Amino acid sequence: MKWQTALKDYKTYLKIERGLSENSISSYALDIYKLIQYLETNNFEVSPIKISSETIQQFIYDAAKQLNARSQSRLISGLRSFFSYLVFEDYRETNPLDLIESPKIGRKLPDTLSEEEIDNLIKAIDLSKPEGERNRAMLETLYGCGLRVSELIGLKLSDLFFAEGFIKVTGKGDKQRFVPIVNATQKYINLYVQHIRNHQTIQAGFEDTLFLNRRGKQLTRAMVFTIIKNLAKAIDLKKNVSPHTFRHSFATHLLENDADLRSIQLMLGHESITTTEIYVHLDKSHLTKVIEEFHPRK
Structure with a gap:
């Protein structure tokens, strides 16, 4: 079996069997591309069926010189998944990553913004320009609903159920959930739709897409990043801000105001509550308040 054939089959498996998004599939594939490139550069003529644990260990050792512990762990995880697939399909008897340990890494706490910082970012939007109303509606939606950037740009007009107070969100692996919207x-979405979007020339295939660029097509992830970076620069905000920062802030502020973790998990679309639990570590005062209110020996 050739590497490119194995990789093509693996990507199909990730899409069909595991239901992963294109972004996730590309991320997994990148780990395999790195290994293939390493083998070609060092003249290793070995197939994915025959490659040994020692060869992969040497690849990881060389790659680690330019990677931090978190990136090393991600690389090992990606390779382990690929070879687990080959074992599952009976191409190999063993996974060469079984005896290779990932480096110990701490759980990275996400950056968050205060309510005042979020207000200042939104106030910095230039509403005299047509894209201003769109940008305000986008940031209000990011923060108000705790969306991922891919979920934001993928929103459809047909996903808006304002009468019921919800929007339908398509998350990772095309899994759908309903999220409350205040x-x-x-109001900000309606202002954008009625006064800006309704006057745009919309390209074929994007008639149902909520947030459009000036050419009448779906916005890119990169454009949303750029919009937020420019706003942060405009107010001289020193934090490293991205669309995901709004999602983290959404969850953290809910927790600080006594929302329960299970509800936050459902709104964020986390499969495991352990992913949501990271927000507990952000605000130690919340834990103190819980003890003071509920412990019998308070």
């Missing part, structure tokens, strides 16, 4: 966020 009246204030609904």
Whole structure:
């Protein structure tokens, strides 16, 4: 079996069997591309069926010189998944990553913004320009609903159920969930749709896409990143801000205001509550408040 054939089959497996998004599939494939490139550069003529644990260990050792512990762990995880697939399909008897340990890494706490910082970012939007109303509606939706950037740009007009107070969100692996949307966020979306979007020339295939660029097509992830970076620069915000920062802030502020972890998990679309639990570590005062309120020996 050739590497490119194995990789093509693996990507199909990730899409069909595991239901992963294109972004996730590309991320997994990148780990395999790195290994293939390493083998070609060092003249290793070995197939994915015959490659040994020692060869992969040497690849990881060389790659580690330019990677931090978290990136090393991600690389090992990606390779382990690929070879687990080959074992599952009976191409190999063993996974050469079984005896290779990932480096110990701490759980990285996400950056968050205060409510005042979020207000200042949104106030910095230039509403005199047509894209201003769109940008305000986008940031209000990011923060108000805790969306991933891919979920934001993928929103459809047909996903808006304002009468019921929800939007339908398509998350990782095309899994759908309904997220509550408050009246204030609904108002900004309606302003954009009625006063800006309705006057745009919309390209074929994007008639149902909510947030459009000036050419009448779906916005890119990179454009949303750029919009937020420019706003942060405009207010001289020193934090490293991205669309995901709004999602982290959404969850953290809910927790600080006594929302339960299970509800936050459902709104964020986390499969495991252990992913959501990271927000507990952000605000130690919340834990103190819980003890003071509920412990019998308070």
